[in-house]
Amino acid sequence: MLTSENLSTLKQVNISIDPEKTSARTEQLWKSQKSATKNELLAFAGCKPTTIHRIYKTGSIHIKLALAFAQTLNINPCYLTGEADEPGEFTFAVLLQLLEQHGYKKLAKELAPPAEETPKLKRKYTRKPKPVVEEAPAAEPEAEAEPAPETEPEVVPEPVAEPAPAPAADIDISEEDMQALLHSLVILDRAGIASAQEKLAAVKGILVS
Numbered sequence: 001m002l003t004s005e006n007l008s009t010l011k012q013v014n015i016s017i018d019p020e021k022t023s024a025r026t027e028q029l030w031k032s033q034k035s036a037t038k039n040e041l042l043a044f045a046g047c048k049p050t051t052i053h054r055i056y057k058t059g060s061i062h063i064k065l066a067l068a069f070a071q072t073l074n075i076n077p078c079y080l081t082g083e084a085d086e087p088g089e090f091t092f093a094v095l096l097q098l099l100e101q102h103g104y105k106k107l108a109k110e111l112a113p114p115a116e117e118t119p120k121l122k123r124k125y126t127r128k129p130k131p132v133v134e135e136a137p138a139a140e141p142e143a144e145a146e147p148a149p150e151t152e153p154e155v156v157p158e159p160v161a162e163p164a165p166a167p168a169a170d171i172d173i174s175e176e177d178m179q180a181l182l183h184s185l186v187i188l189d190r191a192g193i194a195s196a197q198e199k200l201a202a203v204k205g206i207l208v209s
Contacts, residue, residue: 001180002071002095004044006107010064015102018082019059025080027056029073041072063102067095092187113184 016022030038030052042049045068055061061080070077076088077098088094092113099108185203188196
């Protein structure tokens, strides 16, 4: 997802389309958070509380703070600008759409998860007709051969089982990376990628079990 460095490259231009909704929603969200969450948001955005207060007093919000709120509180940034009626959630799809909408296509391309490679199409195989072979005249039956002496059956060694792969729980991964991977999986699932749909279904099954 976004970093503080990413946010610092964004212009401080108002993107609200409904100042009243921006004012009311920002104030409600800000005042309902605990001090730890507020401090996290301020550190992420690199601003002071007075900057937040100015948003719900003027009804103006720029993309930097809209995204800082969205990622920290896991909501749709368009809810703060007045473009969405529900808080929803913060996803890669929404992030990339907002960045491209306001002219940050280069940053959107850098943040976009890599697309799965398109499988190469195999050439269509056309079976060639077999050549017609003339049948040879039947040979005279040969004399029966004497049976070969019995031999002991060859002993085939049993295959050695390969060690099982290490369980996924032993892999060292941070909470932030896990969130990023889950968000990427949701996007790929919505894009209709079968492998992502199966993985997401497995994750959901684990979480609700």
